[in-house]
Amino acid sequence: MIAFETIESAAIERLGGEAELQAALVRPEPPESLAMIGDDRYLSVMCRRIFRAGLTHRLVDARWPAFEVAFDDFDLARVAALTDDDLKRLATDESLIRHRRKIFAVRDNAQAMQAIVDEFGSFGFWLAEWPEEEIVDLWAELKKRFMQLGGNSGPAFLRMAGKDTFLLTDWVVQALSEWNAYSGKTHTRSAHADIQALFNTWHGQSGLPYCQISQILAFSID
Known part of the structure; x- marks a missing residue:
């Protein structure tokens, strides 16, 4: 599995810098x-x-x-x-x-x-x-x-x-495929479980909210 910092670096480069990425990210409400x-x-x-x-x-x-x-x-x-x-x-x-x-x-x-x-x-x-x-x-x-x-x-x-969640938008799904992280159906329960496991790993690596992980994925590709 690709390290999330590689994906984040690609997003930073595409958006023109760390500050630009941070400005674009949503922030979930605390429980x-x-x-x-x-x-x-x-x-x-x-x-x-x-x-x-x-x-x-x-x-x-x-x-x-x-x-x-x-x-x-x-x-x-x-x-x-x-x-x-x-x-x-x-x-x-x-x-x-x-x-x-x-x-x-x-x-x-x-x-x-x-x-x-x-x-x-x-x-x-x-x-x-x-x-x-x-x-x-x-x-x-x-x-x-x-x-x-x-x-x-x-x-x-x-x-x-305001609940922290990732989204499976077209951009996120495309990014998952381009980073060789996941490809195939994304609407079944088994697919959701597999994708959840991916996001759980990336959350553990980065400490970022799930919503920001999915945004960064979308920002990481052309």
């Missing part, structure tokens, strides 16, 4: 901060990620204040109690993005999140306690528990929420 974020904010971020899928982020973000009003600031109990008639009405609201399945997923996901809150005390605590060296298992859990969080949407939600 104590994740645990303190309100459940309503997690639901809002989750739903915003879902609506971003397939649309420009700028379009969704511009409409998001209207979503906050329409869904009672994403209060879990209120959203979970919405009726089908309520959701049908919202699906025709021109101030929102009129995607029926995603509108209905807001209520479904509020109910799923409420189940986690009932069991663990808060969604943030549940998220904070999940070990990053098993982050692909969290991807699978999100896909199982929530609507519209398959594929890259689950990891992308975690990144937006």
